[in-house]
Amino acid sequence: MLFLEIRQLKYFLEVTKHKSITRASESLHISQPALSKVIKGLEEELGMPLIIRTNKTSDITDAGLIVIEYAQKMMILMDEMSTTLNDITNLSRGQIHIGLPPIIGSLFFPRVLAKFHQKFPNVTINITEYGGARVVKSVEEGEFELGVAVLPIEEQKFDVYPIVEEEMKLLVHHNHRFASNEFVELAKLKDEEFIFYNEEFALHQIMRDEFINQGFEPKILFKSSQWDLMSEMVAANLGVTALPESICNRVMNPDIKIIKLQPAIPWKLAVITKKDRYLSYAGHTLINFILNEKQFFHYN
Template sequence: MDVRHLQYFLETAKRRSFTKAAEALHVTQPTISKMIRTLEEELGVDLFDRSSRQIVLTDAGEAVLAQAQQIVRSVEQLSVQLGDVVSMRKGQIRIGLPPMIGAPFFPELIAAFHRLYPGIGIRLIEEGGRTVEQEVENGSLDLGVAVLPVDPLKFDQFSFVKEELRLVVHKEHRLANRKSVRLAELSREPFLMFQEDFTLYERIPQACIQAGFKPDIIYESSQWDFLSAMAGAGLGVALLPETICRRLDPAKVVDITLVSPSIQWHLAMIWRKDGYLSFAAREWLRFSREWLFKPEC
């Protein structure tokens, strides 16, 4: 049985004639008769009393009628809803964003996407980059923003930011007047660090160890503005991306080029390799790639 059997049955019940039903459906009368007979054989009952010139429903036919109407209506509604999904009039996208990434890059992008596709909901989940990777991999998120590199066997990606971390210190710090600072010169400084679910939680200490020391981490936070405020209060030094440094208050802190080594901060939109992406998520990827590479961005 398929939905066409039920549609032909409903039209025949409505017209009380195989011939008129065939005309309405633009098929031949034998086609209608065959479809109805196939349905009757499958159900094991007669649906129509054919003993008179005008066919009428049997009691079994009356019982099937109500269910058939409901089934056909549901299929038609499903077709409409799928059409809305395919044409991006409906849908939802789950996107993971590390807290320090959202504000600088995404409010205008999300607003522009919403204007174009008002029926698509965007659910933002703020987590550190490492957590975003895990949740994209396990399917809890459709897409996410992560710090490169990510595992190319697990994720597809496009990169949209390539920056370096800068040293952020109190404006009266001993290094505040320097144009550049070697990482090794921070060996005796207290560090203000992102929490452990952030990619930088591992990357900064690794760079420090390569420079010959283990950083003294005195405070951890998930908020870049709080870390910069702590630096502005003279409690320690922070290493923050260039984009974030452009938002800092120059009356309180100074940001300085970090060298020997520099620490890269490359951002990418990631999604699970070979995983299913909804029509809405695919359109988000297309739209966001175009938006993030606009010259004014």
């Protein structure tokens, strides 16, 4: 019978995260020899090596990969136990872990969270910024209690609470051949050079799929994670891009023209949670608050 400690698994996950006992010990604020002793004890208890130690890094063995998978599940269960107990004993306090794509966080959530904090000052909100695709994956894996994602997603895995629906718009330089157009057909963008979000962002795949449906692979010249950099590249006449309407409302550069796309490409946002996972009282409260305060999601 195995006698594993949660502390051993937590420390092991930290080592695998950093791929270094030295960096993991710094993160955990314990000495390197003490951490090495814990990992060695875990390996002895399991009867097999979990990491391969070298001078510069710690590689994971096949057995280590299996332990990572189960250790992550155990950490999620421990978090759920702690959250459930907190709900039972003290409903006036709470903690929420939420994943936000940077573009969405900067557009909508400062005003929403400010008002939520005024109403529920004892609820702590821990925000991590990831691209939309990674937010979805992290909610599924249990890293976040809830996240904000760009639809569509695999809805059979998630509970989905829609909050925003608007259109993508085309941004071109004011001297571009389409600058005077009211709208541009997607098929006519075949020869354009594009500035895209990088692959971590849901918009990358959404836009790429739309162009492929029109019969061509978009020519991607630059990739970025920052909408303001993308728009400034358009202003410098380095290419064209497509951004959600809310972001276009923030673009004030006179060298940029904003044009409708035809057919229209929807940009839909939703709060998501993993199906059948326990959702804290604080998490429920935040979702209900967001759904009741949708005026905050119409950026002008």
